[in-house]
Amino acid sequence: MTRKGLIHFRCRYCNRKLLGGWDQVGERRTCNCGERYRVPRYPGLAQRDRTLVDWCVEFVVYGFGGGLLSLFLAFLIVRFVPATVDTLAPRLLILGAIPLLGFLGGGLFGERGINWIGSVVRQIEE
Numbered sequence: 818m819t820r821k822g823l824i825h826f827r828c829r830y831c832n833r834k835l836l837g838g839w840d841q842v843g844e845r846r847t848c849n850c851g852e853r854y855r856v857p858r859y860p861g862l863a864q865r866d867r868t869l870v871d872w873c874v875e876f877v878v879y880g881f882g883g884g885l886l887s888l889f890l891a892f893l894i895v896r897f898v899p900a901t902v903d904t905l906a907p908r909l910l911i912l913g914a915i916p917l918l919g920f921l922g923g924g925l926f927g928e929r930g931i932n933w934i935g936s937v938v939r940q941i942e943e
């Protein structure tokens with residue numbers, strides 16, 4: 818079943834009102850302001866047509882956020898490991914591996930990934 822009518826949405830950049838048909842969902846267009854977008858599935862804001870550069874920037878930004886949060890998480894976990902010479906290797910592994918995973922998780926899953934790491938930190942803190 819195809820839906821009739823038009824989707825009303827706005828340009829993320831200049832907030833101009835835009836229209837698209839249901840059969841045009843996903844279509845790449847350029848707004849008058851020069852912002853490239855895709856016709857969204859739902860009314861609201863246009864989906865940005867993300868370039869590889871946008872993707873890389875987001876990966877680094879969210880990855881960095883996830884990495885920092887995970888470093889904090891790693892410090893929380895490491896407190897439970899007795900600080901002796903025998904446990905030096907596992908402690909370093911925790912402090913190295915968890916932030917790295919956090920960086921990848923934040924980068925790949927963006928805000929969702931960071932929220933998830935945040936909820937784990939809160940659980941441990943309590």
Ligand SMILES: [Zn+2]
Pocket residue numbers: 828829830831832833848849850851852
């Ligand atoms: Zn625009």
